[in-house]
Amino acid sequence: MARQPAVNTLGLTKDDYQGRPTTLCPGCGHNSISNQIVQTAFDLGLPQHKILKMSGIGCSSKSPAYFLGRSHGFNALHGRMPSVVTGALMANHELKVIAVSGDGDTGSIGMGQFKHAIRRNVPFVYIIENNGVYGLTKGQFSATAEEGLDLKYYGKNTFHPIDLALEAIISGATFVARSFSGDKNQVQALMEAAIHHRGIAVLDIISPCVTFNNAPDSHKSFPYGSKNQIPLHEIQVLSPDYVQAQQEITIDEYAEGEMIEVQMHDGTYVRLKKLDKGHDPRSKAQAITILEEAQRENLFITGLIYYEEPRPTLPDTENLVPQALATLPGDKLRPSREALRDVMAKF
Amino acid sequence: MCALHAPTQSLDVTVQEPIVNDFAFSVATKNGSGSQTSNNVLVRTLFDMGIPVNGKNLFPSNIKGLPTWYTIRASKYGYTARRATTEIVVAYNDSTLADDIADLPAGGVCIIRDDIARYAPQRSDIFVYEVPVKQIMKTADVPREFSSRVENMTYVGAVAQLFDIPLDMIYAALLKNFNNKKKPADMNMQVVQLAYDHFRNHVEKRDPYHFAKMNGTAGKILITGNEAGGLGAIFGGVNVVSWYPITPSTSLIDAVNDYRYLRQDPDTGESTLAIVQAEDELAAAGMIVGAGFAGARAMTATSGPGISLMAEFTGLAYFAEIPCVIWDITRMGPSTGLPTRTSQGDILFTHFLGHGDTRQYVLLPASPEEAFEFGWRSFDLAEQLQAPIFVLSDLDLGMNNWMSEPFEYPDQPMQRGKVLDAEALRAFISQHGKWGRYLDVDGDGITYRTLPGTDHPMAAYFARGTGHDEMAVYSERSDVWVQNMERLQRKFETGRSLMPKPIVDKAPEAKIGIISFGTNDPAIHEARDWLAAQGLKTSYLRIRALPLTQEVKDFVFDYDRIYVVENNYDGQLNQIMRIEYPQNMSHVRSLALGDGLPMTAKWIIDNVLEQEGNL
Numbered sequence: 001m002a003r004q005p006a007v008n009t010l011g012l013t014k015d016d017y018q019g020r021p022t023t024l025c026p027g028c029g030h031n032s033i034s035n036q037i038v039q040t041a042f043d044l045g046l047p048q049h050k051i052l053k054m055s056g057i058g059c060s061s062k063s064p065a066y067f068l069g070r071s072h073g074f075n076a077l078h079g080r081m082p083s084v085v086t087g088a089l090m091a092n093h094e095l096k097v098i099a100v101s102g103d104g105d106t107g108s109i110g111m112g113q114f115k116h117a118i119r120r121n122v123p124f125v126y127i128i129e130n131n132g133v134y135g136l137t138k139g140q141f142s143a144t145a146e147e148g149l150d151l152k153y154y155g156k157n158t159f160h161p162i163d164l165a166l167e168a169i170i171s172g173a174t175f176v177a178r179s180f181s182g183d184k185n186q187v188q189a190l191m192e193a194a195i196h197h198r199g200i201a202v203l204d205i206i207s208p209c210v211t212f213n214n215a216p217d218s219h220k221s222f223p224y225g226s227k228n229q230i231p232l233h234e235i236q237v238l239s240p241d242y243v244q245a246q247q248e249i250t251i252d253e254y255a256e257g258e259m260i261e262v263q264m265h266d267g268t269y270v271r272l273k274k275l276d277k278g279h280d281p282r283s284k285a286q287a288i289t290i291l292e293e294a295q296r297e298n299l300f301i302t303g304l305i306y307y308e309e310p311r312p313t314l315p316d317t318e319n320l321v322p323q324a325l326a327t328l329p330g331d332k333l334r335p336s337r338e339a340l341r342d343v344m345a346k347f
Numbered sequence: 348m349c350a351l352h353a354p355t356q357s358l359d360v361t362v363q364e365p366i367v368n369d370f371a372f373s374v375a376t377k378n379g380s381g382s383q384t385s386n387n388v389l390v391r392t393l394f395d396m397g398i399p400v401n402g403k404n405l406f407p408s409n410i411k412g413l414p415t416w417y418t419i420r421a422s423k424y425g426y427t428a429r430r431a432t433t434e435i436v437v438a439y440n441d442s443t444l445a446d447d448i449a450d451l452p453a454g455g456v457c458i459i460r461d462d463i464a465r466y467a468p469q470r471s472d473i474f475v476y477e478v479p480v481k482q483i484m485k486t487a488d489v490p491r492e493f494s495s496r497v498e499n500m501t502y503v504g505a506v507a508q509l510f511d512i513p514l515d516m517i518y519a520a521l522l523k524n525f526n527n528k529k530k531p532a533d534m535n536m537q538v539v540q541l542a543y544d545h546f547r548n549h550v551e552k553r554d555p556y557h558f559a560k561m562n563g564t565a566g567k568i569l570i571t572g573n574e575a576g577g578l579g580a581i582f583g584g585v586n587v588v589s590w591y592p593i594t595p596s597t598s599l600i601d602a603v604n605d606y607r608y609l610r611q612d613p614d615t616g617e618s619t620l621a622i623v624q625a626e627d628e629l630a631a632a633g634m635i636v637g638a639g640f641a642g643a644r645a646m647t648a649t650s651g652p653g654i655s656l657m658a659e660f661t662g663l664a665y666f667a668e669i670p671c672v673i674w675d676i677t678r679m680g681p682s683t684g685l686p687t688r689t690s691q692g693d694i695l696f697t698h699f700l701g702h703g704d705t706r707q708y709v710l711l712p713a714s715p716e717e718a719f720e721f722g723w724r725s726f727d728l729a730e731q732l733q734a735p736i737f738v739l740s741d742l743d744l745g746m747n748n749w750m751s752e753p754f755e756y757p758d759q760p761m762q763r764g765k766v767l768d769a770e771a772l773r774a775f776i777s778q779h780g781k782w783g784r785y786l787d788v789d790g791d792g793i794t795y796r797t798l799p800g801t802d803h804p805m806a807a808y809f810a811r812g813t814g815h816d817e818m819a820v821y822s823e824r825s826d827v828w829v830q831n832m833e834r835l836q837r838k839f840e841t842g843r844s845l846m847p848k849p850i851v852d853k854a855p856e857a858k859i860g861i862i863s864f865g866t867n868d869p870a871i872h873e874a875r876d877w878l879a880a881q882g883l884k885t886s887y888l889r890i891r892a893l894p895l896t897q898e899v900k901d902f903v904f905d906y907d908r909i910y911v912v913e914n915n916y917d918g919q920l921n922q923i924m925r926i927e928y929p930q931n932m933s934h935v936r937s938l939a940l941g942d943g944l945p946m947t948a949k950w951i952i953d954n955v956l957e958q959e960g961n962l
Contacts, residue, residue: 020820049806052641052799065809065821072799074640074667075811076633077659083589083625083633090587090621090634091643092800113633116626318621321612325586325619326642326798330761333584333619333644334723335609337756340582343606344753347568 009045017042019066029181029207029222030060030129034067036187037098041068044192052088052095056081056110059136060102060129060207068098079110082117085124086314092324093315096195097124104134107143107162114164118171118200123313125194126202128164129181131209132220139212146219146298151212165305166291168202169284174308175201176287178301180225181208186302189235196237198265198310206300225300232279232290232303233260233272240267265310272304281307363454367557368398371420372435372456374502375447379411381496382439384524384535385503386417390748391520391569392512393421399563401427401869402748403945408594408686414443423561427750428870429743429945435556437502441466448473456554458505474554476546478505483541489534500535504542508550510558514543568715568751572744575715575754576648576674577602579722581609581620584761585672586643588622589634594686595742596648596676628653632660632673639664639671640810642766642798644726648674651684651693654700661735662701663812666835668785668796670729670764674738676745679943688943689742691865695919697737698893704832708842709737709893713868715751717891718744723757724847730764732842733796741914743866743945765795769803776805783818784808785831792838839894846892849899857884859955860906862899864890864920866945867912873948878955885955890920895927903928909935910958912951916941 005013017038022031041051048070055061057078064073076084085097106114106128117126132145141149141157144164149157168176175197177190187205194201208214208222216223260280262270272281280286287306294301321328374389376382383404390402398421407413420430435456436447441463448457453472461477480501489497507517517539521532577599580588590600603622610620625631631647638645649657654675664671677693679685700707710725712718721738729736767775767782775782775795782805785794794817797806808819815831816822854875863871868889875885888902903909903924911921918937925932938954940946 047802049800049802053809054637070804070807072797072801072807073809074637075809075813076636077663077812080629080633080660083630084637084640086623086630087587087589087634087637087639087643087645088641088799089637090623091638091641091645092798095641095799112626113630116630120623314623315621318623319615319617320621321617321619324800325621326638327800328586328619330584330763333586333610334582334757334761339609340754340756343578343609344568347570347753 008042010047012042014038014042016070017048017068019064019069022063022066024059024062025211027210028059029131029209030063031066032181032184033127033129033187033205033207034063036184036191037067040188040191040195044195046096046195050094050096052097054081054085054088054097054099056101056105058102058105058134059209060100061105063100063129079105079108080113081105082110082113082122082126086117086120086122089122089124089315090318091326093320094324098127098195099124100127100129103128103130103132103142103144103164107164111167115167115171118168118173118202120314121172121174121199121311123199123315124201125191126200128202128204129207130164130204130220131207131213132218133209133213135209135212149213149218161295163291163295165202165204166288168204169287169291169306173202173306174199174311176306177201177203177304179203179205180229180300180302181205182222182226183229183231183302186231186235189237190304192237193235193264193268193270193304196264196266196268199313219298219300228300230277230299230301231275232277232301232305233274235304236271236273238269238271240269262307270304270307277301279303279305281305284308363555365557366555367559368421368423368561370435370556371418371430371433372437372506373433373447374417374419374437375440375443376415376417376499377411377440378407378409378413378415380499382415382417382499385499386419387748388517388520388524389503389506390419391523392516393419393558394564394569394750395516395520396512396558397561397564398558399423399425399427399750401429401750403429403743404747405944406687414440421558423563425563426869426873426948428873428948431947431949437506438463438467439499439502454555456556458502458509476505476509476550478502478542479545483538483545487538487541489538493534497535497538500538501542504539505546507539508543508546509552509554510556512558514540564750566753568753569748570715570751571598571746571748572712572715572718572740573599573676573746574602575718575751576712576722576738576740576745578606578754579719580646580672581606582757583723583726584644585646585726586620587635587638587645588620588647589625589631589645590647591625591628591631591649591653593628593650593653595678595746596650596653596674598746599648599674599676628656629660632657635671635673636660636664636669639669639729640667640799644672644730646672646674646725648676650676650678651680652682654693654697658700658702661707662703662705664735665701665705665707666703666812667810668733668794669810670726670733670735672725672729672736672738674740677739677741685943687742689866689945690915690941690943691739691741691913692915692919692941694739694864694893694915695917695922697739698923700737706839706894707737708732708734708846709739710847711739711864711891711893712744713865713889713891714744715749716754719754727762728845731762731793731845732838733764733793734842739865741866765793767795767797767801767806769801769806772797772801772803772806785815785819785834786817787834787837790837791841792834792836793841843894843896846894846896848896849891849902850889851887851898851902853886854879854884857886858907859883859885860902860909861885861887861912862890862902862909862920862924863887863912867914870946870948870951871912874951874955877948877952883955883959893923895924899924900928903935907934910938910955911935912938912946914940914946
């Protein structure tokens with residue numbers, strides 16, 4: 001008899017979290033990220049009907065079709081995913097939104113919406129699958145491509161790149177991470193932490209385009225990333241119960257300053273064990289400094305770059321009723337006949 | 348309204364016997380000088396006196412300093428269309444003085460600030476009254492910082508004394524204007540009283556114009572279309588409003604904000620309505636599309652430039668079949684155009700908004716009552732048709748005060764359209780074997796949708812603008828594409844039957860039909876009365892929605908001649924009719940104006956007569 005597949009707390013198998021077969025290129029970094037989303041949702045036992053998958057336009061934005069097949073999704077317009085997410089979350093703030101964008105979708109056409117969603121602290125996971133090129137239109141530079149990058153049809157990139165993690169921090173994002181799609185464990189840990197975050201969580205994941213930008217010296221290629229990635233820390237995401245039970249051991253295990261624990265709004269802990277580069281993601285100054293240094297020195301740093309105690313999210317500041325607006329019955333939405341009569345009397 | 352009372356004043360004839368409740372005046376001031384309060388108070392007082400009245404603001408795109416005019420028309424016959432000329436001008440702006448006085452008909456009246464009177468062109472055929480503004484303000488006990496804003500009350504006092512407006516009614520209107528705050532009302536009233544006293548004691552009235560109480564406004568209200576539309580949205584259960592400020596739509600969102608309290612828990616302040624000011628109109632459209640997709644009643648309000656920016660999103664919403672409501676308070680021209688002038692120039696663009704094959708559903712309100720009704724009904728239609736619904740108002744309706752019947756409470760419970768919750772989805776699947784987002788089981792082109800959050804393993808679907816089959820799965824197959832377009836066409840025909848029907852007024856034995864929409868309505872009523880008095884009978888059909896309903900087609904082919912009256916340069920409704928009815932349209936003529944101003948009866952009369960004379 002075949003071995004029974006593992007099931008999660010909801011009694012679902014990992015297969016139940018899959019989407020449709022991918023149509024992206026074999027080996028595309030984005031597929032790896034889709035897999036990590038499936039794995040994370042399965043591991044956490046997330047109910048798929050409470051998840052909303054959103055995207056803009058581009059290779060990356062196609063990918064929500066390829067994970068969480070039991071979640072509603074919306075492949076919207078190029079660069080405009082953030083506004084669609086904002087509206088959807090106003091309609092139903094109980095939804096958990098996992099949104100996928102790309103470097104063209106976010107860094108060029110969608111820069112405005114990216115920054116304004118951050119400004120409003122719309123609470124969702126904003127994944128940027130960042131490969132430095134436009135794939136569907138066949139290999140133009142994106143705004144995140146490094147200066148001097150040489151591409152087959154378009155020659156040498158003469159412009160300075162935009163660092164989307166830096167842009168996110170400057171705009172006021174409360175959770176900003178950078179990762180590499182080749183580092184499955186880190187992607188998964190950051191994904192899990194982002195899902196627990198209350199507020200906007202920006203994950204800038206370098207996700208190589210194997211077709212148009214994968215030369216070994218390109219900063220967003222697999223060979224380059226695998227060789228040059230500098231993780232800032234080891235990341236563990238721990239449930240509140242787990243931390244309490246293990247507290248004494250974990251504190252003894254590391255010398256002071258070697259480990260940072262960040263407690264998230266829902267009680268989850270993100271534990272960061274410092275590696276060779278010291279970085280405290282709770283300091284905005286350090287976060288900006290390390291990103292600037294990375295850009296100047298061409299260092300591919302990854303990890304949780306910035307984290308801030310949750311600020312009020314947009315649904316909080318709108319002071320909405322507890323029930324999702326989309327599920328309110330008509331009699332809760334239409335004021336009474338008397339109310340109209342009273343208003344008319346004022347004119 | 349009596350058809351025999353032809354509006355003699357549109358011919359600009361001076362009459363020497365007393366003229367009561369049948370004239371117009373124009374107030375020329377500088378923008379930002381506080382004249383809006385004075386003008387609102389005058390209109391409100393006349394309305395409270397029972398005199399049918401309108402007030403139209405012709406203002407510049409400017410915060411302070413440029414010329415602005417406010418025209419008030421009183422008509423005992425109930426005509427509320429704009430008049431091209433006014434018998435009376437309040438001349439408080441030196442920079443427009445020459446034209447303001449030159450435009451007066453013989454026998455007209457000029458009420459002028461005394462400190463600019465020496466610049467006025469001399470005319471012997473008009474009555475001139477000087478208002479000693481500085482002298483009055485010197486006597487008034489008004490703090491210096493308010494002085495310049497309150498001095499426009501001097502013409503209110505002058506007008507009240509010259510034309511017999513009771514002061515207690517002015518005071519009541521002032522109180523209403525200041526939300527019953529006595530202090531500002533008293534301060535303004537003091538200036539009104541001083542001017543009134545000056546005129547009573549020192550000025551001899553020589554002109555024939557008078558106001559007198561009558562019973563022409565009983566039971567009516569005075570309101571702007573934007574307030575009506577915003578209130579309608581509140582009663583339509585709007586959940587999500589996203590918008591970007593743009594004249595002349597802003598006051599519609601302001602109204603939603605003003606009445607948000609009706610949708611709040613009085614204790615906690617918690618609301619069933621979110622209002623988000625977006626970073627631009629693209630984002631505003633994106634937010635309402637996202638909200639509509641997730642099951643909320645969502646709307647935005649904008650004007651032409653915003654509509655342009657919303658083209659991609661509303662095209663997506665049409666194709667992905669997502670309900671949302673978009674108000675276009677139309678203003679004049681492309682780009683910035685004439686941003687503070689009215690127009691009906693977006694009807695063609697909006698109807699076809701979106702690339703590819705798109706035909707949007709459009710509502711066309713002509714009055715505050717309709718703005719209110721379409722304010723709530725648009726959400727029912729959007730959810731029934733699972734599509735964007737555009738409400739095309741304009742600056743004239745949106746920002747000017749209109750007399751209106753009090754609004755009627757929605758006559759039907761909310762129509763939420765074909766939405767399957769988990770239980771209904773189970774029933775659907777057991778009946779049909781499967782559910783697909785775009786599977787048309789009823790044959791009306793409208794399919795069943797599920798909302799994010801529905802707890803059923805088969806409830807999810809992936810919405811997209813790319814080609815998709817009945818199961819909402821990506822497809823680039825030509826046959827799948829065409830099949831979907833055929834279903835959308837079926838839906839469009841269903842929509843035709845759901846949209847509000849036109850208002851038709853048939854005159855017996857009329858050979859001529861007038862077709863129009865929106866705010867031309869008062870001018871058309873007046874023009875028809877005048878033409879009928881001259882023996883030229885006309886029938887009238889006012890379109891209230893696109894797509895055109897069957898009644899329009901019947902009307903078009905019932906008459907020897909059809910005039911399509913609209914306030915845009917290209918005759919856009921006429922073009923839409925020619926697309927819908929390509930056959931035998933030689934009897935249909937376009938009367939299109941598009942000068943940035945609300946239409947007048949005189950323009951319609953002149954053009955119909957000219958065309959009829961040239962047959």
